[in-house]
Amino acid sequence: MYSSELIKGTLKTIVLKLLADNKRMYGYEISAKVKDLTKSKIQLTEGALYPTLHALEADGLVKTETEYIGKRVRKYYSLSTTGKKSAKEKVNEFADFLNTMKFLLDIPQVAIA
């Protein structure tokens, strides 16, 4: 787990990227996927995730379809056309930022785990 400030500003990028790769996902699935992919180093809290998903929807970047699994509701999110464009932009911007920070903090190349 990283100190909480670090995650700030990356949540939307993470969500958009996952949706770009997976076509449609629901909230709980997104948080589980992130936890899994990061070996629990990043764990999205519900208080952060759901408001973010709602904001993405309000901005027209994602659309939703609600389904019932038995009696339990499940809300699927998928990227709109604008969302697909935004996903690429956000990931590219982060890639650029990553390189800038690596240079600024003099961080050496690390082998891919």
Added chain:
Amino acid sequence: MYSSELIKGTLKTIVLKLLADNKRMYGYEISAKVKDLTKSKIQLTEGALYPTLHALEADGLVKTETEYIGKRVRKYYSLSTTGKKSAKEKVNEFADFLNTMKFLLDIPQVAIA
């Protein structure tokens, strides 16, 4: 310039790293150095920088000496023993975070500029 969310949570790490490399620096110098090193991609605002420096001082991570250049005041910051330790930890944590994000966002290796 990156969208403002991205920078969030990185300011302390940047300041500590610069002080680790330069022994002592003053506020204006820090912001100028960051702007220079990042080709203006990261520009620290005064409203963010000065409160951060004061917080680092309050936490005992940096110490200060005030000097006068003519009639103009200049406040130098340098790392305390705790600050040196903290600088290494923060940079290491951020390096780890960058690798996690690189994997999560599927960002390819980029040639060093």
Added chain:
DNA sequence: AACAATACATTGGTATCTTATGTATTAAAA
């Protein structure tokens, strides 16, 4: 029967930033 996991959501609080404003000195440009 009780607990953990699944699945949604909201509220209150905090940290961290941006924007704007303020003061003052010094150097450069018009």
Added chain:
DNA sequence: TTTTAATACATAAGATACCAATGTATTGTT
């Protein structure tokens, strides 16, 4: 020479994005 830009500090108000806590309800596991 006067005005603008750069140097150098600082604070206040407001926005944003998050965390922690709480809530509801269903389903699977012990």
